[in-house]
Structures are given as C-alpha cells and as structure tokens.
Amino acid sequence: MxxxxxxxxxxxxxxxxxxxxxxxxxxANINPLGLPAGVRPALNGYEEALLHYPDPDCIKLKEDLAKRHGITSNQILISNGSIELIYLIPQLIKPEQSLILVPGFSELEKACRLSGSRIKRISLPEASGFCIEVADIIAQLEGIRLVSIINPNNPTGVLFPAAELLSLVAACEKRGIWLIIDEAFLDFTGTAGEYNLINKAAESEKLIVLRSLTKFYALAGLRLGYGVANSKVIAKLAMLKPPWSVNQLAQVVGLAALKDNDxxxxxxxxxxxxxxxxxxxxxxxxxxxxxxxxxxxxxxxxxxxxxxxxxxxxxxxxxxxxxxxxxxxxxxxxxxxxxxxxxxxxxxxxxxxxxxxxx
Ligand SMILES: Cc1ncc(COP(=O)(O)O)c(C=O)c1O
Known part of the structure; x- marks a missing residue:
C-alpha cells in the first residue's frame, strides 16, 4: 500500500x-472540535456569496482581526491559508541565502528555493529534545537575508521563549535580515498572549508574523490565513498576491468563526x-x-x-x-x-x- x-x-x-x-x-493537526458553532448559521444564504467576486481586500475580516490584535487593518494581509504568504514573502524579499531550522515544515524551504535562494540549515538536536538557544541561531546569521522560525515548531511542538525571540528580532533588525515567525499553531498552546509577536511585527522593519485560521478553527478545506507586518511591507505583499485568492465563503466563515467566544x-x-x-x-x-x-x-x-x-x-x-x-x-x-x-x-x-x- x-x-x-x-x-x-x-x-x-x-x-x-x-x-x-x-x-x-x-x-493533520486540525482542531478536533470541528467547526465553531456560529459557522453553520453563517452559511445560510451562502449562495449569494458565490454569485459575486469576493472582496479582494477582505475588509471586514481585516477590521475584525485588527481590533482583536490592537493593530490597524493596513498591517494585515489575509491569505488563502498561511501557505500563500509562505510563497509570496520570498518573492518579495528575493533572498540570496535563507536560514531554516530542521526538522520543520518543509514548505518554508521549498518556497525560498523557488525564489532562487540558497538554503542554510540548522539542525535542531534530538539529544536536547529538538530545542536550540536563540544565541545559536544568531551566531549563524552571517550572509543570511531571511530567517524562518516556526513557533511552536512543527513537527516537534517546541516553543521558543518570547524573550529569546525578541532578541532574535533585534539581532535580525540590526543586521537588516528579514525574519518570518510562523505562528500557525500558537493558538493551541494557550500561551498566545505571552508569546505572540504580532504587535512587534506591526511596527518592525523586518519581522513578518504568519497566522493560520485553518488549523485552530478547523477550516483546512476552506483555506484561510493572514500575515502581520508594517504597513509598507503589507502593501508590497498585497501587490504580489493574485486578486480574489481568498474566496467569499472563507471570508464569511472566518468572521463567524472568530465571533465564537467559547x-x-x-x-x-x-x-x-x-x-x-x-x-x-x-x-x-x-x-x-x-x-x-x-x-x-x-x-x-x-x-x-x-x-x-x-x-x-x-x-x-x-x-x-x-x-x-x-x-x-x-x-x-x-x-x-x-x-x-x-x-x-x-x-x-x-x-x-x-x-x-x-x-
Ligand atoms: C508550520 C506550518 N505553517 C503553515 C502551514 C500552512 O497552513 P495553512 O493551512 O494556513 O496554509 C502549515 C500546514 O501544515 C504548517 O505546518
């Protein structure tokens, strides 16, 4: 077989x-609770959403997320799953060399390679439970233009302490290096408030944070994600994104899912x-x-x-x-x-x- x-x-x-x-x-690491309660009622009359082009700017969803995170709509880009941004970001940055931690979600490396980047890998040591000090990453930054971190990492589930990540952000900013922090699974950890770098990304010159709604809200077949960065970076990424890549059903369902407070x-x-x-x-x-x-x-x-x-x-x-x-x-x-x-x-x-x- x-x-x-x-x-x-x-x-x-x-x-x-x-x-x-x-x-x-x-x-696949999808929320076993399935669709949040508010989603099915929101689908009543969804045929209407299929007749028209989707809102290409995802205005309502962006406003909702901006309010939740205490940032502004122009610091958010909604995407067809966070995977869309994983592929768009290297196209914007065009890194000559990117730093990746292994084992990790392979698409980050694949997307960098597709945009012409060479890859430098850091192996997470099994002997220490696949944990690594951020200082060991900082020591490898010479010649690097883009660093990708998954927090918590997939497949190991290891979470970097927030203070350490902030020191990596500072080290990258100082050297003019881009940093992607993929927080696709952070909502599951119960430490999102403590660890999330969204507010930092909204004002940083070099940090881009990625979020996925497909895993936590069990929308893997519908596809919904977003990225947060400063408004200039978001505007440039938006120019690279195909129009209407986030369909209207995903926008309607995403809004309904976020409203479920329990x-x-x-x-x-x-x-x-x-x-x-x-x-x-x-x-x-x-x-x-x-x-x-x-x-x-x-x-x-x-x-x-x-x-x-x-x-x-x-x-x-x-x-x-x-x-x-x-x-x-x-x-x-x-x-x-x-x-x-x-x-x-x-x-x-x-x-x-x-x-x-x-x-
Ligand atoms: C670490 C990580 N980031 C991003 C993604 C893509 O998620 P999405 O469904 O939001 O495109 C995955 C999918 O498995 C993942 O494991």
Whole structure:
C-alpha cells in the first residue's frame, strides 16, 4: 500500500489508494472540535456569496482581526491559508541565502528555493529534545537575508521563549535580515498572549508574523490565513498576491468563526488534557519515545520496535487510523511519527491500535 504523502492530511489519496471509506486522521493537526458553532448559521444564504467576486481586500475580516490584535487593518494581509504568504514573502524579499531550522515544515524551504535562494540549515538536536538557544541561531546569521522560525515548531511542538525571540528580532533588525515567525499553531498552546509577536511585527522593519485560521478553527478545506507586518511591507505583499485568492465563503466563515467566544478556551482545554493523555500512554510503552510539545500534536520515536514509522502507519491504517510518517522530514528518519491530538475516544482507540501493532 503506497501511502506516503508529502504532508499529513491527504485523506483523499489515502482512502482511494487503500480502498478505505473512512479514516480517523491523526496525520493533520486540525482542531478536533470541528467547526465553531456560529459557522453553520453563517452559511445560510451562502449562495449569494458565490454569485459575486469576493472582496479582494477582505475588509471586514481585516477590521475584525485588527481590533482583536490592537493593530490597524493596513498591517494585515489575509491569505488563502498561511501557505500563500509562505510563497509570496520570498518573492518579495528575493533572498540570496535563507536560514531554516530542521526538522520543520518543509514548505518554508521549498518556497525560498523557488525564489532562487540558497538554503542554510540548522539542525535542531534530538539529544536536547529538538530545542536550540536563540544565541545559536544568531551566531549563524552571517550572509543570511531571511530567517524562518516556526513557533511552536512543527513537527516537534517546541516553543521558543518570547524573550529569546525578541532578541532574535533585534539581532535580525540590526543586521537588516528579514525574519518570518510562523505562528500557525500558537493558538493551541494557550500561551498566545505571552508569546505572540504580532504587535512587534506591526511596527518592525523586518519581522513578518504568519497566522493560520485553518488549523485552530478547523477550516483546512476552506483555506484561510493572514500575515502581520508594517504597513509598507503589507502593501508590497498585497501587490504580489493574485486578486480574489481568498474566496467569499472563507471570508464569511472566518468572521463567524472568530465571533465564537467559547471555542478558543474550550479547544485549549481539550488539547491540553488530551495531549497529556497521549503523552502518558505513549511514555508508558518502552518501545516509544514521545517528545514534549506545546501544540496540538506530539512527535514520537520508535525505539525498541522491529517496525519503522512507515510500517506502523500501514498497519494502523487497517484499523482506520492515519498517522504522519515523519521519514520525509529533513533531520528525522524512519523511526519518527507524529500524532495530532484528537477527541478522547479517538485518542484511546489509537493508543489501543498502536499497542496491538507493536505487540
Ligand atoms: C508550520 C506550518 N505553517 C503553515 C502551514 C500552512 O497552513 P495553512 O493551512 O494556513 O496554509 C502549515 C500546514 O501544515 C504548517 O505546518
């Protein structure tokens, strides 16, 4: 069964290749609560939204987000998932050389390469739980034009302390280096207020912060994200963006999702409790080594098993569970896999299935 996908979440490919009609997807890190309550009512009469071109400036969504973050609309650019900005930013900056941490979400490197950039990688050491001091990044800035950081990192879940990131921002600004901080999963950590650099990005010369609504609000199929930077940078990025890339349905749904005031806290409570459940269950098994992560997923290593991650993935699929085989992450090998944190009964079912596969 050829089930390797470049990323997690390719349920269409996997269900068709494996002849399954249903899987529980632990391979993509999407909020298990599903759509916020206000979204379905907002879809009543949505046909109207399909008849016209979408608002190319996403005015209402920008105003709403600006108010929430205490910044101005012209410091925000709404995008078709944060991935759209990951590809636009290197086109604007045209870096000769970019600095990337590995293992990490591979699209940041791919987007830089596509814009002609050479890549310098820093390996996050497994021995220290894939943590690195920001001073070690600062020591590697010579000849670099763009640095990309994911906070918390994917797939490790490691969160950089805010004070350290601020020292990286200062070091980059001093040297005229651009810095992208991808906060796609920060909302899940419950530390967003403490760690988010949005306000810093709105006034910085060189910092761009990326946010995703697709993961936290479970809109992965609809695609919605945004970037925050100073208004001049936002205006330049907006010039590069194809018009209408954010469709009207995504704008309407995004606004409705943001209005659900209970959803964020409820999501964080669930994730924190269930991450702990998964962590405890995985840690008890001597053939598995989970790595502590702050996000809605856990990186796990097979240490005393005859199975590798790809074999485990295939076996779990026969029980209807899809995990992320991490073999294709630079800096990891075929002993690593990643699990999204899902609802209690799903997590318990997965743990039972993993134990059966390994026994
Ligand atoms: C770290 C990271 N950033 C950005 C993205 C893209 O997210 P979006 O769905 O907002 O385009 C992903 C998707 O997996 C991701 O892992």
């Amino acid at each position: 050829p089930v390797i996908s470049e990323h997690g979440g390719n349920i269409y490919k996997i269900t068709s290749e494996c002849g399954l009609d249903h899987i529980i997807d632990f391979s 959803y964020p806290a409820e999501s964080r409570r669930l994730i924190s409790r269930e991450r702990q459940y998964l962590w405890d269950a995985l840690s008890q098994d001597t053939r598995l080594k989970p790595y502590p992560g702050a996000a809605n997923y856990l990186l796990v290593r097979l240490i005393g098993s005859s199975l590798n991650a790809s074999q485990l993935q295939k076996r779990l699929l026969t029980s209807g569970y899809l995990i992320r085989d991490c073999t294709n992450f630079v800096g990891l090998d075929n002993s690593f896999f990643r699990l999204a944190v899902r609802k209690p009964e799903e997590n318990q079912g997965l743990i039972r299935a993993i134990r059966e596969c390994l026994s």
